[in-house]
Amino acid sequence: MMYMLADESRFIDRSQKGDLAAFNALVECYQRQVYNLCLRLLASAEAAEDATQEAFIAAYRRIDSFRGGNFRAWLLRIAANASYDELRRQRRRPAASLDAAMAVQGAAEAPSPAAGPEDEALRLELNVHLQGGLATLPSDQRLAVILRDVQGLSYEELAEVMHCSIGTVKSRIARGRARMREYLVARRELLPRPFRLMDEE
């Protein structure tokens, strides 16, 4: 997924003392995950890039406020906030349409060599629908589903990122998934395997 720093806390320590190189090592380590979170939250490569940069700048400026704990959760929280800011900015000025954004995103995804061209097309289509479904969720449910199901964080980490209880995490995930399910089931005919199979059951 991404390489881990052997001794993360030492880099954090040095960052807090103003060592930009140490901080940039952390950036290199987490930028992919941060960018992907922003991309799923914003559904726009361009906006995700801006939000990611903003998130790292904010992280550096606020690194002193990190007092141990899960650095990834701390960073992802900042990234989520940067994304929400970006979303607000976009809403103020009508940005590129969602479709265009998703096209960009689809193109950005590397085709998996294992699958045939047909499967590949289906997969891309499914991804577009997934992104469309995510866009319909309320922001807290969207964040929960992305962190949990797309990025694979634990419930505990989600609670840290979202500053809420495990119970709240549980319910946000459950509601987000339920909505996603409804969204996909409503587009069953358009979807590849799993949902079609279900239909035939």
Next chain:
Amino acid sequence: MLEVLARIRHRRNRRQLSPYLDGMLSVHESRRLQAHLAQCRACRDELAELQATVQSLAELPLVESPRSFALTAAPRRAEAPRPAARRLEFGLRLATATAAFVLAVLAVGDLVGLAGEEKEEGEANVARMEAAPREAATGQETASALQAETPEVTAEDKAATEAPTLLAPATGPVTGSPPAGMGGVEEGAPSGTPVPMPSAPPEVVPGITEPATPAATATPAATAPAPETPPLAQTPVPGETPSPTEAPPAAFGPGGIPEVGAPSATAEAPAATATPPPIGAHVAPGETEQPPSVENQAAAEAQRGTLAADEGGPSRETVLHWLEIGLAAGLALLFVSWVLARRRGQA
């Protein structure tokens, strides 16, 4: 009935499908859910669909980072730990809370009556202590102002003469003095019979007390103290007949000693309306002794004097209300500055 129960159970189990997928249910809960799944087709379908949803989400590819987001130049650090700002914010918060608390106590006391009384007395005492010297000043001021209004001031001659007497009453019988003065002076002046005790207070009293203090009830108080101070009183100015406007000078003019007494009396008179007699009594002695110094300070302390008079004199309620209003205004100011400080701290 059974159906309702089943539906409730079904709904609960449905809610647990999502955490079940993540293995977040307790053993007991999982077992119960599995039992339900075995006999509920709808839940089985939903679980399968949820699983498919989760799986397809998990298959969303992790996109490569389009570029490096490493920072080329260190951005300005957030002034996160500015201790001074934080302390300021804390201080403001504390002050706001304190003010709010005091205001609440005052308001409650005002409503209940008890707390307010106690407080006021305390304040009144303090005011007295400070006010002793000032009272003279106030007296003069008030006297002058008032005299202009009261034509009968002529009585002041007597008043002056009697001023000494006043000294005692002046401070002591705050409540009484104003009315006494009024009644005494006005009545006395015409009649020509100089009534020592009443006359002194009159000068001042008229202006101030006239509107506020209706009853002559005060007189008794004034009279009582009078006996103590007589000696001084006699020296005073018999001859000087101050015209209404001149009243102030008159106060001074008469015996140095008496003058003081007179003014002080006046000062208190206005204030006295509300204050309880006991307090006044306490003050009286102290004041009598201070007369000489008072004269000089009069001008400078005029302002303060008035304040003192206000505190001592006006009814408790008035004082309380002004206190409350002041506190509320201060509280609002404090609150606003706290909010500002806080916002600045967070920015």
